Amino acid sequence: MNPLELYRVVRLIRRFEERAIELVRSGEIVGGIHPYIGQEAIAAGVCGALRTDDIITSTHRGHGHVLAKGADPVRMMAELAGRVTGLNKGRGGSMHAADFGLGIFGANGIVGAGGAIAAGAAWARRYQGGDQVAVSFFGDGAVSQGVLLEAFNLAGLWNVPVIFVCENNGYATTMPVEGGVAGTILGRGEAFGMPSVQVDGMDPAVVYEAAAEAVARARAGEGPSLIECMTYRFDAHHTFEHKARLNYRSEEELATGRSRDPLDIAGARLSTEDREAADAAIEELLAEAVRFACASPKPDPADAMDHLYATGLRARTGASA
Amino acid sequence: MSTTMAQAINTALRDALKDDDRVVVFGEDVGTLGGVFRITDGLTRDFGEDRCFDTPLAESGIMGFAIGMAMAGFRPVVELQFDAFAYPAFEQILSHVAKLRNRTRGALSLPIVIRVPFAGGIGGVEHHCDSSEAYYAHTPGLKVVTPATVADAYSLLREAINDPDPVVFLEPKKLYWSKDEVSLPAQTAPFGKAEVRREGTDVTLLSYGPSVPVALAAAEAAVEDGWSVEVVDLRTINPYDDATVDASVRKTGRCVVVTEASGFAGVGAEMAARVQERCFHSLAAPVLRVAGYDIPYPPPKLEHHHLPGVDRVLDTIARLQWDDVPMGSGAS
Ligand SMILES: Cc1ncc(C[n+]2csc(CCOP(=O)(O)OP(=O)(O)O)c2C)c(N)n1
Ligand SMILES: [Mg+2]
Numbered sequence: 001m002n003p004l005e006l007y008r009v010v011r012l013i014r015r016f017e018e019r020a021i022e023l024v025r026s027g028e029i030v031g032g033i034h035p036y037i038g039q040e041a042i043a044a045g046v047c048g049a050l051r052t053d054d055i056i057t058s059t060h061r062g063h064g065h066v067l068a069k070g071a072d073p074v075r076m077m078a079e080l081a082g083r084v085t086g087l088n089k090g091r092g093g094s095m096h097a098a099d100f101g102l103g104i105f106g107a108n109g110i111v112g113a114g115g116a117i118a119a120g121a122a123w124a125r126r127y128q129g130g131d132q133v134a135v136s137f138f139g140d141g142a143v144s145q146g147v148l149l150e151a152f153n154l155a156g157l158w159n160v161p162v163i164f165v166c167e168n169n170g171y172a173t174t175m176p177v178e179g180g181v182a183g184t185i186l187g188r189g190e191a192f193g194m195p196s197v198q199v200d201g202m203d204p205a206v207v208y209e210a211a212a213e214a215v216a217r218a219r220a221g222e223g224p225s226l227i228e229c230m231t232y233r234f235d236a237h238h239t240f241e242h243k244a245r246l247n248y249r250s251e252e253e254l255a256t257g258r259s260r261d262p263l264d265i266a267g268a269r270l271s272t273e274d275r276e277a278a279d280a281a282i283e284e285l286l287a288e289a290v291r292f293a294c295a296s297p298k299p300d301p302a303d304a305m306d307h308l309y310a311t312g313l314r315a316r317t318g319a320s321a
Numbered sequence: 322m323s324t325t326m327a328q329a330i331n332t333a334l335r336d337a338l339k340d341d342d343r344v345v346v347f348g349e350d351v352g353t354l355g356g357v358f359r360i361t362d363g364l365t366r367d368f369g370e371d372r373c374f375d376t377p378l379a380e381s382g383i384m385g386f387a388i389g390m391a392m393a394g395f396r397p398v399v400e401l402q403f404d405a406f407a408y409p410a411f412e413q414i415l416s417h418v419a420k421l422r423n424r425t426r427g428a429l430s431l432p433i434v435i436r437v438p439f440a441g442g443i444g445g446v447e448h449h450c451d452s453s454e455a456y457y458a459h460t461p462g463l464k465v466v467t468p469a470t471v472a473d474a475y476s477l478l479r480e481a482i483n484d485p486d487p488v489v490f491l492e493p494k495k496l497y498w499s500k501d502e503v504s505l506p507a508q509t510a511p512f513g514k515a516e517v518r519r520e521g522t523d524v525t526l527l528s529y530g531p532s533v534p535v536a537l538a539a540a541e542a543a544v545e546d547g548w549s550v551e552v553v554d555l556r557t558i559n560p561y562d563d564a565t566v567d568a569s570v571r572k573t574g575r576c577v578v579v580t581e582a583s584g585f586a587g588v589g590a591e592m593a594a595r596v597q598e599r600c601f602h603s604l605a606a607p608v609l610r611v612a613g614y615d616i617p618y619p620p621p622k623l624e625h626h627h628l629p630g631v632d633r634v635l636d637t638i639a640r641l642q643w644d645d646v647p648m649g650s651g652a653s
Contacts, residue, residue: 030444030622031444031445031446031449082623090620090622091619091620093446093447093620094446095447109447110408141377141378144379144382145378145379146381146382172377172378173357174353175349175350175375175377175378179375180378248353248354299622301626304614304623308615315615316585317615318584318615319584319609319610319611319612319629319633319637320610320637
C-alpha cells in the first residue's frame with residue numbers, strides 16, 4: 001500500500017478529530033464525541049485493504065473508520081453538527097454515521113453490537129454470489145459482550161467472510177484491559193477456530209499487511225479472522241472528560257502512550273514536500289468542512305415524524321389526538 | 322441544607338453500605354471513576370473494592386451475576402450506565418429477575434436494585450435519553466420507582482435496597498443536579514404512596530420523575546390563565562397509588578397525564594385508563610395525555626421540541642372542554 005495514501009488517511013482523521021473537538025467546544029457539536037486520536041493507523045490500514053463494495057460496521061468511536069472507508073469529510077462534519085446536509089441528514093450524529101453506498105453499514109453507539117451485523121452482511125453478500133468481505137471494528141471493552149462472542153461463533157461455524165478488528169487501546173472508559181478481560185482477546189478468536197493475530201496498531205503499514213492477509217483469506221472462502229491491534233487512545237474517552245479530570249491514567253502513562261504517534265510513523269516514510277502538500281490539502285478540505293457544517297441549516301422539527309416507517313404508518317405525536 | 326439529587330443518591334448508597342454488609346454496589350465505571358454521573362463517587366475509596374467495584378462491559382453478565390448473588394444472600398445494587406445500555410440485560414431482567422419469586426412460589430426473593438440513569442433533557446444522544454419505564458412497568462414482578470425530588474431520591478433508594486423484591490430505580494438524569502433544601506437522611510412516604518406536590522381545584526396534572534418539574538412549572542404558569550392546577554407525583558409507578566390519584570381527580574374533575582416518554586402504549590396510557598375507569602362520574606372532560614412524540618429520541622438540537630414543555634401542557638389543559646361546564650366547578 002502506498003505510504004502517501006496511508007499517511008493521508010491518518011492525517012485526515014487526526015485533523016478531522018481536532019477540528020471536531022473545536023466545534024464541540026464552541027457548541028456547534030452538541031453531545032460531544034469520542035475522539036479517535038491515536039488510533040488512526042488502524043482505520044487507515046484496515047480500510048486500505050478494502051474495496052468500496054466491502055462492508056464495515058463501526059463503533060461509538062467511529063469517525064476514523066467512516067472517513068477511512070471513504071465518507072465525505074465535509075458531509076461527515078455536517079452530520080456531527082446535526083445539520084440537514086450531513087451524511088444522515090443530521091439525525092445519526094457522531095455515533096451513528098452511515099453511508100450504505102460506501103459499505104459503511106453504520107457506526108453504533110451500543111458496544112459490541114456491530115459484530116453480528118457485519119457477519120450477517122458478509123454472509124448475505126457471499127450468498128448473493130459476491131466476493132465482498134465485511135469488517136467489524138470494536139474495542140477491548142466489547143469482547144465482554146455476549147453478542148460479540150455469539151457473532152464469533154456464527155462466523156466461525158458458517159465460514160463467514162468477516163474480519164473482526166479489535167482496537168485494544170487499553171481501556172473501556174476507565175476500566176483497564178487487565179481488569180475487564182479474563183484470558184486473552186486472541187484466545188477468544190482461537191476458541192472459535194479463527195486465525196487470530198496481534199499487531200502493532202500504531203503503524204498503518206503493519207495493520208494494512210495483517211488486514212490484507214485476512215481479507216484475502218475471507219475472499220478466498222477461507223472464513224473469518226480476528227486481528228487485535230494494540231493502540232493507545234491519546235485523548236479523552238469522550239469529550240466530557242475535557243471538563244472532568246478523571247485521573248485513571250497517570251501522566252507518565254499518557255506520555256509513554258503518546259510517544260509512538262501513528263502520524264509520525266506514517267509521516268517519516270514521506271518526503272517533506274509530499275507531506276507538506278498532503279497536509280495543506282487536508283487543511284483546505286477541513287476548513288471547507290467546518291465552514292459548510294456551520295453554514296448548513298439545522299433540521300426542521302416539522303420533519304421529526306417522517307421516516308419512522310416505510311409504509312402505511314406515520315409516527316404519532318404521543319399526545320391525545 | 323442545599324442538597325442535589327446526585328448527593329442524595331450517593332448518600333443513600335453510603336448509608337446502605339454502612340448499615341447492611343449484604344449490600345454491594347457494582348457496574349461499569351462505578352468504582353475508579355465513581356460512575357459517569359459521579360453518583361458512586363468515593364464509595365470504593367471509603368468501603369473498599371469488595372463493596373463497590375467495576376465490572377467488565379457486560380450488562381447481561383452483570384445482571385445474571387446479581388441474581389446469583391441475591392440468591393446466595395446478598396443485596397446487589399447494580400448500576401446500568403444509561404437507559405439503553407440496560408437492553409442487553411433485558412433477558413436476565415424480564416425472564417429471571419422478574420419471575421423467580423413467582424416461579425418458586427415465594428421460596429426465593431431477589432432483593433436486587435437496578436439503578437438506571439434515564440430519560441432526556443441533558444443534550445444527550447440516542448441510547449442515552451430513553452424513557453424506558455414502560456418496559457419495566459409492563460413486566461409483572463418488578464417494582465418501578467422514579468424520584469422527582471431530592472428527599473425522595475434518598476428515601477426511596479433506601480427503601481428499594483431494603484425491599485425484598487427487585488426494584489428498578491429510574492433516576493431522571495436531568496434532575497441529578499437539581500437542588501432542594503433537604504438534610505439527609507430524609508424520610509419520605511413509602512412505596513405505593515403518591516404525593517400531591519401542589520394543590521389546585523380545576524385540573525389534576527398526573528406525572529412522575531422527570532415530568533414532575535414540568536407539571537409544576539405549567540401549574541405555576543396556568544395561574545395567569547386563571548386555572549388552579551393540582552400536581553400529583555406518582556413516585557412509584559409500580560406499586561401504583563390509585564387512592565391519591567382518585568382523590569385528586571374527583572376533586573378537580575379534570576385530568577391531564579404528563580410524561581416525557583412516548584405516549585403510545587406507555588405508562589401514561591395506563592394512568593389515563595385507570596383514571597377513566599375509576600373516576601368516570603367525576604370527570605368533566607376526557608383524560609388527555611401530553612407525552613414525548615412516538616419517535617426515537619431526537620438529536621440534541623431537537624430535543625426541546627420532543628420533550629413536553631409548559632406550553633404543550635397548557636395547550637392541553639385548554640382543551641379540557643371548559644366551555645361545557647362552568648370553569649372551576651369540577652363535576653362531582
Ligand atoms: C452496551 C453498552 N454498554 C455501555 C455503553 C457505554 N460505553 C460507551 S463506550 C464504553 C467503553 C467502550 O470501551 P471499548 O470497547 O474498549 O472502546 P473504546 O471506548 O476504548 O474505544 C462504554 C462502557 C455502551 N455504549 N453500550
Ligand atoms: Mg478500549
